[in-house]
Amino acid sequence: MSRWRHPLLILAAALMLLPILWAALVSTRPQDAIIGARLLTMPSLDAIAANYGRAVTASPLFGFIGNGIAVCSLILFFQVLIMVPAGYALAKLRFPGRETLWGGVLLGLMVPAPVLAMPLFVMVAMLGLMDSLPALVLPWVVSSLGIFLMRQFFRRVPDEIIEAARLDGLSELELLVRVLLPLARPTLGAFAIISLVAHWNELYWPSIVVTSAERATPPFGVMLFQTQEAGTEYGALMAGALIIALPLVAAFLLLQRRFIEGLVAMK
Secondary structure (H helix, E strand, O other): OHHHHHHHHHHHHHHHHHHHHHHHHHOOOOHHHHHOOOOOOOOOHHHHHHHHHHHHHOOOHHHHHHHHHHHHHHHHHHHHHHHHHHHHHHHHOOOOOHHHHHHHHHHHHHOOHHHHHHHHHHHHHHOOOOOOHHHHHHHHOOOHHHHHHHHHHHHOOOHHHHHHHHHOOOOHHHHHHHHHHHHOHHHHHHHHHHHHHHHHOOOHHHHHHOOOHHHOOHHHHHHHHHHHHHOOOHHHHHHHHHHHHHHHHHHHHHHHHHHHHHHHHOO
């Protein structure tokens, strides 16, 4: 079986990359080549300039990207701010109701996000936060997955390290920040990639609470671009989709080492 491992992995990678390669191919062709029989001809520099130029100028594409960066960064910041102490408390501290809280975390892992869309929408509307940055951020600042991962990581940390730090006079906050947090970097890096990919690609929730292009996140912005500006200009649409994917690719390249280390640590 081991001799088939690499061919199977290469085949799986090729299948996953095929839609991206096809989008890149479409973005370099004129409209008549896309809908005709000339899609596999050589790329046209004029078509590339026209498609990418229209993608950038026909809609506030960089505004969508800026909104996505702001939303994903704020969500990740608050998720880490909450999940690190929560995971530490559930793993190493003894307090009344700990098992009940842990059961709530597990329940949160089992409930699909769309199930919560209606109550979250009612809460956002009652607070008057529709079509705002808080409406996109606040519902996701508590991550059951993040708390679960941090708890599992802290459970593997020897108690002797924690006791030694306490004997040195460190408070629980200093112990968490100065001793445990550096050890948790691989897990945090893996979770960061998961969170960024999930919320960068989120379309369902923004389509509920966003009513203007000024607050549109990247996927929702591409959908608006398709329906309002690009129409059937598939070359410009694919060019916009590729441009919007670039920040996510850059984030993965930046965090890939931590991501792989985190996956290995989860075994």
